[in-house]
Amino acid sequence: MDSEDDMHDANDVDSLDDFYSGDTGMASDDGDGDYEFIDNDTDDSDDSTSHRQQQNYTILNEEDIRQRQEEDITKISTVLSIPRVSASILLRHYNWSVSKVHDAWFADEEKVRKAVGLLERPIVQIPNIKELTCGICFEAYPRDRMYAAACGHPFCGTCWTGYVSTAINDGPGCLMLRCPDPSCGAAVGQDMINILSCEEDKQKYSRYLLRSYIEDNRKTKWCPAPGCDFAVDFVVGSASYDVSCNCTHSFCWNCTEEAHRPVDCSTVAKWILKNSAESENMNWILANSKPCPKCKRPIEKNQGCMHITCTPPCKFEFCWLCLGAWSDHGERTGGFYACNRYETAKQEGAYDETEKRREMAKNSLERYTHYYERWATNQSSRQKAVTDLQQMQNVHIEKLSDKQCQPESQLKFITEAWLQIIECRRVLKWTYAYGYYLPEHEHAKRQFFEYLQGRAESGLERLHQCAEKELQVYLNAEGPSKDFNDFRTKLAGLTRGRCLVLHL
């Protein structure tokens, strides 16, 4: 639990509206300054694994939520000297903001009471007679079988139960239930519900109350993962929207799509829309195989890394993305990892109008295909890495520990490497959506972006290669390998060095 202050401050940020509508993130004109890839080759910084920013959110389970709700109700109940049920009704009316309740109440208590339906004294006095007539079924009942909200309008137990049950089964509107008398606005709170309802309806009501605390509050949201019951309390105004739920789903707090830093929400929304609109075209364009650039046999990529070696006898090594020879990649050859580049085909000579249009359409589709392909490849690589990590944790670590005579605690660097790969793949994936929307004419910006992207990509490729393929050697070894410690140093170094720190 956070401190109380923390809870309140964030509850009441009035500038929320700006906050939502504001153009956040990289698509803004000065985007370059907003992010930074730190591709740390020299490994001179030892804090680079602490790339997780200071946590600006809290994951709440049902128990936490109830506790917070109770605390807020207690606070209002104590400060305003009103019953807990009234405090709960008030808080719900003001979207569970303690300070908004305070402000409104102390500004004009009478007005608030009227709007919310909290009466100080009954509207009608129950006459001092033996029997009363129910206002719904019009039957006469002894006084002790009649119930009324604070207003005093009497209805019989059966009719109340039906009234309350109808409201509860109509949905969360039951939290704002009023007296059945049409001219009366008296609020009906949980105390009445508990007296008048069956067990099932009581449960439903209490569920709605709990949900309201998360859904009506502007600084809390449910985790969007299917079947996940955790909620997230977010410190409004924080630098990063990324939230990682305890269920392992990570999402953007602002738009609740999957986490997409460094790309901003509107770009993601555009990109997702575009993908759904064109995905059918893409499906056949991006059939699951590519021909080997040398022998032309079709190759299906079923492992995470981009370094492909064709099966014997061809054995041609190439990059899966650009289909260029692998020997052209990397620093060893003095070249650079350039497959993230896309050169728009230059149009020369004067085409006639239709030719030009056809060419443009083709170009724009090709351009989109270029980015979509890289986006999708990183996506599936990431998916693969997630499965690999599980496999690693469940099976391989133990095996490796036996083979190399290393305690499992000493093998944590492998898990860390895989976590890093997963995170990097995610970031890299979204850089392609960003790249697609980066204006063509901003050459300097584009070049700088592609340079960083290229560095990030080649770094990640080395890390992925090391964690996936080089590890196999030690996994399949007969006994302890003497260079295992070198491998540890290398992989740990790559893990640290490869982390992409993106400051948004």
Place this chain on the structure above:
Amino acid sequence: MQASRARLFKEYKEVQREKTADPDIQLVCDDTNIFKWTALIKGPSETPYEGGVFQLAFAVPEQYPLQPPQVRFLTKIFHPNVHFKTGEICLDILKNAWSPAWTLQSVCRAIIALMAHPEPDSPLNCDSGNLLRSGDLRGYQSMARMYTRLAAMPKKG
């Protein structure tokens, strides 16, 4: 089911007892089915419906009075909140603002009030609503009066 029947029976007895209580409303229960009612209401004075008698049909659900009755005009009427073909009525108390403390009698009173005070901003009859919204009060009144004469008054001769 039993509760709704009992409640409707109470209303039936009340109607029988105070037949003359409200001269503008005449509620009649179907002879064989207590869940079917009809009502005759008089068009309110100083409105284009004055002098007309309008017939309403009530279909009462089994969950009554927790759920509202379904009411529609059987008599053709030109009114912004009444569907010109089906007679369906757009009135908040018949939908989300229903309260079980309302009765068939009070629903009739609410409908008479609606005839006198149309809500052109949520029209079921757009022609009628548009006339009122564009400020053509005369146009609206003459149309409404014409249909009142045609449909809600006894034929002369």
